[in-house]
Amino acid sequence: MTQPLGLPYDDHDGLFAESEEMELNFGPQHPATHGVLRLKLKINGEKIVDTYPIIGYLHRGTEKLFELHPFFQNVPHTDRMDYVAAATNNQAYVGAVEKLLGLVVPPRARYIRMMLAELQRISSHLLWLATHAIDIGAMTPFFYTFRERERILDLFEEYCGARLTLNCMRPGGLPHDLPVGWTDRCRKLMDDFPAKLDEYEELLTNNRIWKKRTVGIGVLPPDVAIDYGITGPMLRGSGIRWDVRKALPYEAYDEVEFEVPIGQNGDTYDRYLVRMAEMRQSVRIILQCLDKLPDGPVMARRPRVLKAAKDSEVYHGIEGPKGEIGFYIVGDGTPNPYRCHVRPPSFINLQSLPELCKGALIADLVALIGTTDIVLGEVDR
Amino acid sequence: MSAIKRFFGKIMLLDLFAGLGLTFRHLFREKVTVQYPEERWEPAHRFRGMFRLDEDRCIKCTLCARDCPIDIIYIDFHQEVNPETGKKDKVLDRFDIDVQRCMFCGLCEEGCPTEPKSIWLTTKTYELASYDRWKNLYVDMDQLQEWKVRPAYTDDEIA
């Protein structure tokens, strides 16, 4: 089944006569670059010879900012990295801080965090689907997915008061307990949601044009994927069943049942299928969390000022919607982290774009940018 | 059998007609648009909107200013003898919030030690767009207390 890299393009060789190569600046203000990604392309006709990504247009020095603020004040800064998946950023950061300080999170907080993270995963994947489809020319899924995404954001708003930059977790637990009726509304949304997913799949999964545009495009062999350190749905699309939630369970992921969907060929279509399947698994996790939700406090006992021990360092990674998002934090005995480095999944995954683009056409390039699911706020930080 | 079915499905363009059917059905489904100036979206109870301040409750501890990650709360106060009780009280001189840079994280509200909170973010106001930043988005003590709900846009403001 696995097709060797570049095979689907070989039959185009006769199509384009040998001609002079042209350099094309793709972005940073291009509708399909999902922000301010700039690609220096060398093209031969429509065929891409070379891709050189240029990033940094959205660099805000987040890592320097982390060093300036106490641990709890950094949570809002993490919202602004992957701004379409703020909850998982928060979760990764507070997870790292808890590991550093030895805080133990109460079980109710763990379950609520899991629900928030899975809701965030669904909403991030919905946004990915919307933009991916609109890049490939299907306009309508964009509006359908946003319709459902709004309902998820409504749940976030009800819980923490914000829709996008959530700031919804604290080292040691959560700032609030769930509001009254939240679980019912969440359950209702989760009951409706698989039908909506079927709708998107009806529009795309079997559509021959969609398949033509995605099957066999941007094949990423598993060994190359690991070599590039790619994580998340892109890695699983290449057929490697590895998910931080299963491999190194955090929160209470070892107490719920879910599957890790994988692809076969590692092409764009497989990555699409993996993400669609992941949304269904997220629904499953949320429903289990709602069933098992324990009572109790949502915040651990902790000092008012969180101080890390002198000379302590941890790395904590979680499964974000885009891949493994991890924080490496060094403490030096002050309330601020001495050094706080982020492992941004978008940054690492984007690195493979030149590899994916080899021999692709311009039209494939937008599909490939879509399939890497990057958020420039996270790439540039 | 399934191969034959797939073949005929392909010939008859069934995959394309499935999508067409879905969009056609949506023609008659409920629309989700909110007609903004007439219809207004009601924020949830915990919505982090514009600030409010209750000067009487405030104990001038400046924790909100210290908890603010971007330092946009400016507080000045002085000590004054209260003529009724004869005790020294802190009196606020200045309580300014530079909403231009605010990211509505809500940490100031969380840091406030009074019960109920003397600064909170739940004014359910999201209409903060303005033509002059310094005039409308730099709020002082009086504005913070009076800011019940920002008045809705008038017609000439929309146009």
Added chain:
Amino acid sequence: MSALIESVRNAVGDTLFYYAVSPLAKILVLLFLIILPLISYLTFAERKILGYMQARLGPNRVGPWGLLQPIADVMKLLVKADSIPTRAVKWAFILAPCLVVGPALIIFSVIPLGPPAGGGGLSWFITDVNTGLLFIVALATVGVYGLIIGGWSSNNKFSLMGGLRSAAQMISYEVPQGLALVGPLLLAGSLSMVKIVEAQKADHTWYVFPQIVAFFIYFVAGVAESNRNPFDLPEAESELVAGYHTEYSGMRFALFFLGEYANMIVISAVATTVFLGGWLPPFPEYLPFLAVVPGPIWFFLKISVFLFTYIWFRGTFPRYRFDQLMELGWKWLLPLALANLAVTALVKLLLSEAPV
């Protein structure tokens, strides 16, 4: 009305009336009362229908239900700054939009909106050329020059690629499109648009039924010809920003827009005339009362079905890739059109009463 026409005819004389006054009046009426409003309201209908398909409302602010939106759009485009890039080739840059719109509008002159004049009245078309279909196919080809010149003269790489794509696409799809039209042509035995409709009346069938394959090919090729989704590669927004009209703004952009929508209407009108019996009411034998509705209304309704399908496609399908588009055109549609042509000719030959 007829009295007015009669008095004008008496005043100018028959020759002048039939060769100058009546065509001119028809052109003005057609252009300003039918085509331009139709195009502008087509854009409105597109936005509205797309909106309804996408769980939203579409434009509804200007006028009741947004009905004045097209007028507002035109006003906006008219007053917008019209910029020409410094390094563009100026004459070509200005010429290109005209080249797109002109041919598309000229084609309407041979499209019969309704039946020819019965006795003394005016016919529902400007002219009935006896090579009408050929005229249409020839003129439709000219439009592609506008796109190429527009793309090239903008001095923008994205525009250039859009122009090249459109050139390749339109030339490739002209072939199956033309071949698909030959099938009904054989059945009708005439190139005149009016005669084709009348032949359908005489045969008691619309040619869509015997020529379903040709109809399908014509429509798919027509969607590609007018650069509409799923074949909207020349202006693929996510790939080429806006393709050949990236650098255009204001009224010049509006002309490109006009050309695209006029093309859509042309292709729908030709399909209606050739395959769906033009102004004929459906099933005259079984539903004779439908003949009460005048022919032009039927014509308009049939066009609307096509235009709705165009919009429907846009709301549903992703975009093809360039090479896949070529593959579809040359590997599938062209052989299919040729086969259809051969079968049609064969059947016609076998069924014909005349000795070979």
Added chain:
Amino acid sequence: MSDDKPVPEKPAKKHEPEDPNKPAWEKDPLPSEWKDGADDPLTVALREELGDVIESARSFAGDLTLGVRRDAIAQVCASLKDKHEFTYLVDLCGADYPKREPRFEVVYQLHRFTDQRRIRLRVTTDEATPVPTVTGVWRGANWPEREVYDMFGVRFEGHPDMTRILLWEGFNGYPLRKDFPVEGIDTGSAIYPEYYETGAGPIAGTGTGWKPPKPPQEPS
């Protein structure tokens, strides 16, 4: 006054003696301690294999941290990847400790898929000495190494494209160094020039003491 927000009920504070059966989250947090990692099988194996390349071996919060000699890092990584199945480079980042000598650290996080084990390698270097690149071992190390160069000025020897990644070529300074001013440096660009006096903007030399002026009065 509190019509907008109900007062959440707060449980009364308890003053009870420490209960040993209390759940962990109600006890005071207990941070991890450094443990010696010299007898870890991995350390032992690496020492046997490559000789004196491991300078230190400790573990914190379950992660083994190996201090590796700078010139041997590529070797150690290659050995870990090929012989010990650490096929996945999770992360690569730098850190600046101005008081230490040498001041910079490059930290590598590795992962093993077979038993889901994570280890950390660290290399120290100074401004002048480049670190051997590990792009030959993992292609994915390319951009993280460029980022370390961009942010700390640590060079990587043998890197195929040692250019700045997030900042532009010609940016004067390395932002994540501890001595880089937090307020930023004057790069010649200005933010909202209409609102700040010359030299009084948020960028150069104004420090955190900068306060916004009182808002202008109603235009008369």
